[in-house]
Amino acid sequence: MKFPKLISTVFHPLFMPLMGMLLVFNSSSYINSSIPKNIQWVTLFTIFIFTCLFPMLNILYLHRKGLINSVYLETREERQLPYGITIAFYFILYYFLKELQLPPVLYLVILGSTLASVMAFIINLKWKISAHMIGIGGMIGAILGISERLTLDLNSILIALFCIAGLIGFSRLRLKAHSPFQIYLGFFVGMGSVLLMVI
Secondary structure (H helix, E strand, O other), X not given: OHHHHHHHHHOOHHHHHHHHHHHHHOOOOHHHHHOOXXXXXXXXXXXXXXXXXXXXXXXXXXXXXXXOOOOOOOOHHHHHHHHHHHHHHHHHHHHHHHOOOOOHHHHHHHHHHHHHHHHHHHHOOOOOOOHHHHHHHHHHXXXXXXXXXXXXXXXXXXXXXXXXXXXXXXXXXXXXXXXHHHHHHXXXXXXXXXXHHHO
């Protein structure tokens, strides 16, 4: 079980927005060339703060206060409050990034990620859904959308991401964290939300 745990940790949903933006900034597109390096670093740092650090600290705080039993959020009920707070962080992130005057497509990616989080929150009221697959699905949706919107050839990145998505889905099944339906649903919610917003 070491490999599935490693994959689940490395590609944790909290890391996906930062990884996705790193991919965008390192792609050969006008986005990379038109944004000064210092603005790129500020953008990445801001994304890290609001989509990774703050949500992680929030989960640790909720666990310490006894509001959740596990930092891994293994049950549907435990996920509800962290999901709701994470949505708030995404909205705040959007307004922070608006001050940087980035290309409009990047704001659409953030809004798409926010929509995916809202969808996860709503679905989680009744059914458990794979946050890992929402994360990788959202990244694929972002790259697909940017590729289509800016007519860029990002096929090599997409192939790599689909392979990673397969590894993540396999790992979550091996760890018995989700059913196949929850895996597929998470992927399509993530990809569909971001792709719809970007397109």
